[in-house]
């Protein structure tokens with residue numbers, strides 16, 4: 703009896719996880735520019751996967767330049783997974799969004815959200831700064847979109863090209879906003 707009950711519990715958990723995974727895949731993605739008053743001139747169109755790029759090898763995101771203190775907003779709706787100091791990123795915010803993507807916001811001057819908070823696209827999460835390895839450089843938001851689900855079709859022959867299965871191109875997505 704106990705064994706059967708245990709099995710049905712595991713089955714239930716399995717179904718819930720499967721449903722969550724599917725829901726995460728199906729949720730529509732709202733998307734917007736994450737820096738207030740920024741436009742298509744605020745980032746370099748070739749900055750994604752730029753090589754060579756210091757210790758990281760390639761630049762796995764986009765740098766959006768703005769005055770220090772400018773508002774950083776969630777680019778997409780999601781759940782805040784992490785806020786705090788993270789290595790070269792300095793003050794960072796990580797948000798889990800639709801399609802099991804993690805939106806990563808780095809070099810912040812201030813963080814204005816916390817772990818566990820739901821942030822809609824456009825909601826304030828912090829401000830542009832120079833924290834982490836952006837110290838001494840022009841203030842900018844480093845913004846990356848990671849996919850927790852590997853996307854092998856994105857792999858190419860560029861340096862570290864295999865890692866592209868875990869990174870979406872934010873430049874491509876931002877440029878679409880200005881077409």
Ligand SMILES: [Zn+2]
Nearest residue numbers: 763764765844
């Ligand atoms: Zn960067």
